[in-house]
Amino acid sequence: MAAGDLEATVKQALAALVGDAASARFGVAVSGGPDSMALIDLAARVFPGRVEAATVDHGLREASAAEAAMVADWCGQAGIGHATLHPDGAVRGNVQSWARTQRYRLLEDWRVRRGLDWLLTAHHADDQLETLLMRLNRGAGVGGLAGVRARQGVVLRPLLGVRKADLLDHARGRGLPFVDDPSNSDPRFDRAALRSALSQVDWIDAGAAGRSAAALAEAEEALDWAAEALEARHVQRDGEGLVLDRVDVPRELLRRLLLRMIGRLLPDANAPRGEALDRAIAAARQGQKVSLGQVVLKGGARWGMKIAPPRRWQ
Numbered sequence: 001m002a003a004g005d006l007e008a009t010v011k012q013a014l015a016a017l018v019g020d021a022a023s024a025r026f027g028v029a030v031s032g033g034p035d036s037m038a039l040i041d042l043a044a045r046v047f048p049g050r051v052e053a054a055t056v057d058h059g060l061r062e063a064s065a066a067e068a069a070m071v072a073d074w075c076g077q078a079g080i081g082h083a084t085l086h087p088d089g090a091v092r093g094n095v096q097s098w099a100r101t102q103r104y105r106l107l108e109d110w111r112v113r114r115g116l117d118w119l120l121t122a123h124h125a126d127d128q129l130e131t132l133l134m135r136l137n138r139g140a141g142v143g144g145l146a147g148v149r150a151r152q153g154v155v156l157r158p159l160l161g162v163r164k165a166d167l168l169d170h171a172r173g174r175g176l177p178f179v180d181d182p183s184n185s186d187p188r189f190d191r192a193a194l195r196s197a198l199s200q201v202d203w204i205d206a207g208a209a210g211r212s213a214a215a216l217a218e219a220e221e222a223l224d225w226a227a228e229a230l231e232a233r234h235v236q237r238d239g240e241g242l243v244l245d246r247v248d249v250p251r252e253l254l255r256r257l258l259l260r261m262i263g264r265l266l267p268d269a270n271a272p273r274g275e276a277l278d279r280a281i282a283a284a285r286q287g288q289k290v291s292l293g294q295v296v297l298k299g300g301a302r303w304g305m306k307i308a309p310p311r312r313w314q
Helices: 002-016 034-046 064-078 094-114 125-137 164-171 188-199 206-232 250-265 273-283
Strands: 027-029 051-056 083-086 118-120 235-238 241-244 290-291 295-298 305-308
Touching: 002 164, 002 295, 027 064, 027 094, 034 051, 034 164, 051 064, 064 083, 064 250, 083 094, 094 118, 094 235, 125 164, 125 188, 125 206, 164 188, 188 290, 206 250, 235 250, 241 250, 250 273, 250 295, 273 290, 273 295
Parallel strands: 027 051, 027 118, 051 083
Antiparallel strands: 235 241, 241 305, 290 295, 295 305
């Protein structure tokens, strides 16, 4: 794909996501890889003077500081504002999960400080395909199979229709500096192992998978809209608990209604997994009482939900 075509793709994608972007200011998350370097270059060409960049240095590899400095140097030469952001505190739990949480928190804080309207990330069609296959392999439902969302709050991903190879060609053609994160090919990580396997097949159409993900994202929005309307009409307070007075709806909507009820009773609770929800729905349809995480669900003509009482240890 030619540079001019990529610029048009970015401009059209952002117009579809935010409407009129004539005066918007964009922050771009730039790791230093070819994808994000291509994105900052494209964004700066499409929206000159309205783009800034930030690099999160997680401090997990010796080379990370040099990579952040490389991005800062290029941005300085291109007249683009740049910031290097550092997490505070030690790594906790799963390294990749921790890094992702820290990255988005730091980037959002930076975006707000800089008065930027939107944050762009360089997720592309190949990322979307990998995400879909990983979630399909884990038995995900509609929400999970919607994949990487083109828009999540202020985060925009205008490259989901672009192949990684086209971004690499753009980076090379423009003479952009870039680095390859070794974790991207480390077989200890699920995504890297899948990426290696996909490189050996040529019958999967990443673009078609991306269109399927977009369709599923729309279906997810429609289901959420329907569940919100049902909740407003059919979920009422009952003392310290809640009652759902209409249960003759498809199981997917029942799943969403139960999750909404749990969220109202326990806003900070971890959402139950799909199989746990399905078992609870089956029991409630039989008029039974069942524990569902930190709540108790009682079935029948109307379903009641209350916070489970504290356990007594013998």
